[in-house]
Amino acid sequence: MGTPALKAPRRRDPDPGVFAWAGPVLLHVQAVMGTMVSFEIRIGDAEAKAAHVALARACSRLERADAVFSTWKPNSPMSLLRRGEMTLGEAPAEMAEVLELCKVARELSGGCFDPWAMPGGIDPTGLVKGWAADRALGELRAAGVRAATVNAGGDLASFGGPGPGWPWRIGVRDPRAESALACVVESPGAVATSGCYERGPHVIDPATGCPGTRCASATVTGPELWLADALATGLVVAGEAGLALIEAVEAYEGCVISDAGSIAMTGSFPVAT
Amino acid sequence: MRRTPIVLAGTAAGLAAVLGFHTESLGTNVVATPSGSSSGASTGKSTTTTTGSSSSPGRVSSSASTTTTTTGTTGTRTALGADVQYRYGDLELQVTVTGSRITNVEPVVDTAYDPRSSQINSYAEPLLVSETIEAQSAAINGVSGATFTSQAYVQSLQAALDKLGIK
Numbered sequence: 001m002g003t004p005a006l007k008a009p010r011r012r013d014p015d016p017g018v019f020a021w022a023g024p025v026l027l028h029v030q031a032v033m034g035t036m037v038s039f040e041i042r043i044g045d046a047e048a049k050a051a052h053v054a055l056a057r058a059c060s061r062l063e064r065a066d067a068v069f070s071t072w073k074p075n076s077p078m079s080l081l082r083r084g085e086m087t088l089g090e091a092p093a094e095m096a097e098v099l100e101l102c103k104v105a106r107e108l109s110g111g112c113f114d115p116w117a118m119p120g121g122i123d124p125t126g127l128v129k130g131w132a133a134d135r136a137l138g139e140l141r142a143a144g145v146r147a148a149t150v151n152a153g154g155d156l157a158s159f160g161g162p163g164p165g166w167p168w169r170i171g172v173r174d175p176r177a178e179s180a181l182a183c184v185v186e187s188p189g190a191v192a193t194s195g196c197y198e199r200g201p202h203v204i205d206p207a208t209g210c211p212g213t214r215c216a217s218a219t220v221t222g223p224e225l226w227l228a229d230a231l232a233t234g235l236v237v238a239g240e241a242g243l244a245l246i247e248a249v250e251a252y253e254g255c256v257i258s259d260a261g262s263i264a265m266t267g268s269f270p271v272a273t
Numbered sequence: 274m275r276r277t278p279i280v281l282a283g284t285a286a287g288l289a290a291v292l293g294f295h296t297e298s299l300g301t302n303v304v305a306t307p308s309g310s311s312s313g314a315s316t317g318k319s320t321t322t323t324t325g326s327s328s329s330p331g332r333v334s335s336s337a338s339t340t341t342t343t344t345g346t347t348g349t350r351t352a353l354g355a356d357v358q359y360r361y362g363d364l365e366l367q368v369t370v371t372g373s374r375i376t377n378v379e380p381v382v383d384t385a386y387d388p389r390s391s392q393i394n395s396y397a398e399p400l401l402v403s404e405t406i407e408a409q410s411a412a413i414n415g416v417s418g419a420t421f422t423s424q425a426y427v428q429s430l431q432a433a434l435d436k437l438g439i440k
Contacts, residue, residue, distance in 0.1 A: 038415075040414065040415075149414060149415055151415045154417050154418045155417065156415055162414060168414045168415070170414060170415050170416065170417050171415070171416045171417065172416075172417050172418060173417065173418030175418070181416070185417075191417045192417065193417040193418040195418060217418060219417060219418075
């Protein structure tokens, strides 16, 4: 096998290869929600034990979200709700919370993200992973750690950065080119990418109820991952035309990579230099 | 020349970069404690610590949720990762480390079950390899956008790192 070059821009000043924050780093990978969720925690001045406890709580949040919202587990409250075997009133409290957020995301996306238009019944999957990662990150924040990232299968929630004044730098995978990143963004808290470049179309166009996308991949950044995740799901359906919708959502930015490989982005998309 | 913590930060970024879908239980904890001491990653002679990988489909030999601190081992060593059978193929990696820095990752078994998966692997794996090695410079802290192959990759990689005592 050759040695392909990773086409990530190199940051020269300050050198991000140097730990700026003193104190240990805690790394963890958890298989949950049908994906791999990885944590990188700069513990800082927090007690190491507190960080470990927070990590365990964060993982519990993810497991809980999986148990409640999985559409693959036949007896999850989500599956029961979809089959009409459970009412919203009978479901765990977070069900109503998530569905409210889904309504917000549906409106903000102009209907391009619509869990109610999915074949097989309501499906909030495009928002739940981000929502769960937000909550996992909240546990780490509450524990007083200096900085952390939660990468839920390619959708990232973060706070702080690897060093003082340095943002977390997240590569956006190039959906077309081999061994390349399309760009690098400085995370404002959430970076979500939706695409169908690996296994064919799996994103449903709410307008038709069928698989359909108008670009190769879409990335949305913003303060919170639940909305970035949902908007990215909508944006990959809408394509470049959907950028106007993202532009209208305060503090959220979007980037669309076309099937031909061209990149279009909103005005303040946080591309790293 | 890099200090130990930097190396581990790189490993972290590498792992963060290789996320995938649908796996059995895999929990791995790593703690990197900056030691402040500076050990040059000089290329020593090659010592191979290879153990036969007893493979079971979708499983990794590493146990769940292990927590470790850094070790100051130097020299170049190689280990085979777990032979991971995933949804679309079969992957086994050979990992070379110098000191505690990953210097090479190479598939020794790479069988895709169909042409489409083979095609995907042909570009996904070089990307993952380069991410693992290059991310050690910590130019990026993670990758947005996921792959299927990457899950098998991270499992086999982790198993190899476990054998080498590198977390």
